[in-house]
Amino acid sequence: xxxxxxxxxxxxxxxxxxxxxxxxxxxxxxxxxxxxxxxxxxxxxxxxxxxxxxxxxxxxxxxxxxxxxxxxxxxxxxxxxxxxxxxxxxxxxxxxxxxxxxxxxxxxxxxxxxxxxxxxxxxxxxxxxxxxxxxxxxxxxxxxxxxxxxxxxxxxxxxxxxxxxxxxxxxxxxxxxxxxxxxxxxxxxxxxxxxxxxxxxxxxxxxxxxxxxxxxxxxxxxxxxxxxxxxxxxxxxxxxxxxxxxxxxxxxxxxxxxxxxxxxxxxxxxxxxxxxxxxxxxxxxxxxxxxxxxxxxxxxxxxxxxxxxxxxxxxxxxxxxxxxxxxxxxxxxxxxxxxxxxxxxxxxxxxxxxxxxxxxxxxxxxxxxxxxxxxxxxxxxxxxxxxxxxxxxxxxxxxxxxxxxxxxxxxxxxxxxxxxxxxxxxxxxxxxxxxxxxx
Ligand SMILES: Cc1ncc(COP(=O)(O)O)c(C=O)c1O
Numbered sequence: 001x002x003x004x005x006x007x008x009x010x011x012x013x014x015x016x017x018x019x020x021x022x023x024x025x026x027x028x029x030x031x032x033x034x035x036x037x038x039x040x041x042x043x044x045x046x047x048x049x050x051x052x053x054x055x056x057x058x059x060x061x062x063x064x065x066x067x068x069x070x071x072x073x074x075x076x077x078x079x080x081x082x083x084x085x086x087x088x089x090x091x092x093x094x095x096x097x098x099x100x101x102x103x104x105x106x107x108x109x110x111x112x113x114x115x116x117x118x119x120x121x122x123x124x125x126x127x128x129x130x131x132x133x134x135x136x137x138x139x140x141x142x143x144x145x146x147x148x149x150x151x152x153x154x155x156x157x158x159x160x161x162x163x164x165x166x167x168x169x170x171x172x173x174x175x176x177x178x179x180x181x182x183x184x185x186x187x188x189x190x191x192x193x194x195x196x197x198x199x200x201x202x203x204x205x206x207x208x209x210x211x212x213x214x215x216x217x218x219x220x221x222x223x224x225x226x227x228x229x230x231x232x233x234x235x236x237x238x239x240x241x242x243x244x245x246x247x248x249x250x251x252x253x254x255x256x257x258x259x260x261x262x263x264x265x266x267x268x269x270x271x272x273x274x275x276x277x278x279x280x281x282x283x284x285x286x287x288x289x290x291x292x293x294x295x296x297x298x299x300x301x302x303x304x305x306x307x308x309x310x311x312x313x314x315x316x317x318x319x320x321x322x323x324x325x326x327x328x329x330x331x332x333x334x335x336x337x338x339x340x341x342x343x344x345x346x347x348x349x350x351x352x353x354x355x356x357x358x359x360x361x362x363x364x365x366x367x368x369x370x371x372x373x374x375x376x377x378x379x380x381x382x383x384x385x386x387x388x389x390x391x392x393x394x395x396x397x398x399x400x401x402x403x404x405x406x407x408x409x410x411x412x413x414x415x416x417x418x419x420x421x422x423x424x425x426x427x428x429x430x431x432x433x434x435x436x437x438x439x
Contacts, residue, residue: 006034006046030390033397038065041415041422043402054396054403054414054426059225059257060288061415063337070287070333077329086114086323093328100335101294104266106275109296113315114323118256118282119152121293122218124317125278126156126175128297129216129250132304135313137248140215141176144206144249146199148182148227149220151254160218163227165407178206178214184223184230184371196236203243211247216278218252221268222373225257228409229371229378234272241274250301256282256293257376261338261416264348264374271373277301287334288415292327347416350423351375354412357427366438368408377412379430381438388437395433401426410434 004012014028036046041064043057044050053061063070081091098112113128115121126143133140145151145160152158153166159175161167162182167174183199186192207214221237224230237253244251253276258268260281265271267279278301282293307313321327337343351374361367361379368380381388389405396403403426404411414426 004046009034009046030394033402040064040066041418049400051397051400051402052414052422052425052429054401054412054430056284056413056415057288058283058404059262059413060283062261062284062287062334062343063341063417064415067287067289067333067337069337070289070330073329073333074290074326078326081325083321083324083326085320087318091323091325091328093325093332094323097323097328097331097335098294100332101281101296104335105279105296106267106269108275108277108298109279110299111297111302113295113297115282115293115295116319116321117152117291117293118254118280119154119157120319121256121280121282121295122151122157122160122254123154125252125254125280125295125297126160126216126218127317128278128295128301128315129252131315132250132301133215133248135307136304140213140249142210142214143175143177144203144214144217145177145179146182146219146224147179148185148224148230149218150224150226151218151220152256166226178210180206182224182227182230183232183236184227192231192233193235196233196239200236200239200243203240207243207247207249211249214247214249216250216252217244218254221253221255221258221274221276222263222271223258223268223376225376226406228380228406229373229376229411231371231373234274237269237272237274241272241276244277250277252276252278252280254280256280260284260334261344261347262374262376262413264344264351266344268373284416285334286327286330287337289330289334290324290327291321292324292331341417343416347374350414350416350418351377353420353423354427357424358431360431361434364434364438366434375413375416378406378409379412379434380409381434383408384438392430392433392437395436396429399429399432401429403430 033045042050115124147162149162180202181199183196186195253269277298279296286292305313305315358370371378389408393403393405
């Protein structure tokens, strides 16, 4: 603590910083919160005001902030081994974490490759899919992805994104891909199963024409998060698996947002009892404390990279901080807490309570739709202005609850250890704010 006040810090910030996904022409006017500390489900600004962290600090926090067991695990680890490279060296936290992740992963995933954040895990998965084909069945340069999909902000991840606002600008420098419809975007009166069948038919047609050129189909399973919490029927995932099996394309499940409990199952693909060939993990892996992500791969994909060094089949890919030991220790503590606290079951309970509490919005004239799976919740409103979603979140902020919109969709995605009264605080502030802004 320096004793600086929030006004002077925001001024200093505005002179030197460039924030992610932020239009800086509005930054000062929107009065950003200067966060001072965080504990449990709350964070405090430097003026002492408390906020409930209703979006788990962008979908990462699991057991609350500064959980003593995660803090202790990191501290102990950092004293023993802070960081060494994972290129040519290995260490126990990295090994144990891989064993534990594979222990809870869908069947068939047998290898763990570490990366740094969600986007870098997606990049690695895309390159693995491409190179595995190139080294076995032959080059297949196309990747299939979904409209309204989001997989991160690096160029490979952007190439398989389907949100025009974020992705269109970069079209001319992207990888070549094929986009199919979003299984979560339904016509009025269309059931989720009908929509799943429709998009699967589109996928089958595409694969009939170009399947031999497709190395992978990438999906956000069950919930397209950044697309506005668009949920789809589990049949869609089963269909994608069948199409991939029939055509030899790899199925990549991007579980960076959905993985490790958020949807009320350990992995979102579990809702469909489907196992992908590659699965990406990030965000909550460390309990939301340190950056770490991973790609889980089948043994068949791993074996495609084996050969004599001269054959150059190696996966020439990695980062300076791969398998960072304190991050791995945090992830081990996170998984331990998840087991002990039955976090996946608790996530279901929290989600059910959110659903019950938000039922009051069913008939609300300002609300178009409430979408939810487990704790991942999106409330789509009828916008009065281009900033209606934002205005609702600013209103909630005045009530001590921090949530973020995605356009006209107010997102709720709390930590998975929220108590019932805290769930009520979250949904109460959000429904009151919707009333205040939309009447
Ligand atoms: C499904 C999905 N994949 C990848 C990412 C990118 O993760 P990161 O922001 O850690 O790079 C996100 C982030 O929201 C995501 O939701």
